[in-house]
Ligand code: HEC
């Protein structure tokens with residue numbers, strides 16, 4: 209190929225790439241509206257409440273967040289909005305043993321949160337997350353204590369550098385709280401010791417399981 213041939217190849221190649229780029233750009237923009245619905249003011253306010261109440265400290269959304277509670281990305285496809293509203297305002301009224309705390313969400317705030325969750329439900333995520341990892345050991349653990357693993361305590365607590373950060377590091381918790389009765393009371397109802405505690409109550413566990421947890425916690429010195 210002579211100089212001219214190379215030049216023609218270059219010019220033609222560049223032109224072709226440019227045309228492909230334009231076609232793909234137009235194609236992407238024409239699909240944008242159907243991939244994610246419009247963000248209204250209510251959706252935006254709902255997103256702010258999602259942060260205010262630190263929902264992500266317990267839930268995942270789009271695959272990100274904590275593994276303690278169910279993924280919220282497609283929640284309005286799974287349960288009706290009337291249920292969501294009741295649940296958000298007072299989870300314990302819907303399910304007396306709900307592990308989700310009563311966060312003090314007002315009716316109006318619930319509507320905004322639902323608008324946000326309805327928006328995320330409609331976002332085309334290409335099937336992501338493939339399968340939420342609730343209840344897995346993804347957040348760490350490996351303490352060898354069955355009750356601690358089973359109840360996913362490590363989604364909120366760190367022991368020896370492993371676990372989540374929604375609750376305090378409990379590597380040496382027995383030094384702060386050496387009394388088994390303190391732990392029993394705290395497990396049954398964390399808010400009776402720390403008002404507004406974000407830790408869910410574990411009163412529903414069997415005595416065996418509670419004892420197993422308390423014995424374990426008292427070894428953490
Ligand atoms: C302290 C942890 C925690 C926080 C914070 C939390 N949740 Fe939950 N949530 C849970 C748990 C655990 C469940 C599973 C049901 C149960 O046992 O309560 C749940 C369940 C739900 C459900 C019902 C899901 C279903 O399929 O029935 C919705 C909706 C929900 N949460 C939304 C939220 C929103 C929105 C926020 C923030 C405003 C939030 N949660 C904050 C722990 C939490």
Ligand code: HEC
Pocket residue numbers: 266276356359360361362363364365374375376377378381384385398399402405406407408410421425
């Ligand atoms: C959703 C997050 C969350 C989960 C799950 C959770 N905790 Fe907590 N935990 C907290 C928070 C927040 C605190 C601090 C407020 C308080 O003392 O109640 C706390 C405090 C504690 C404390 C006292 C720590 C200190 O230094 O005073 C202990 C002990 C404890 N948790 C044990 C457990 C055990 C055992 C489990 C599992 C059965 C568990 N937690 C599950 C959030 C959580």
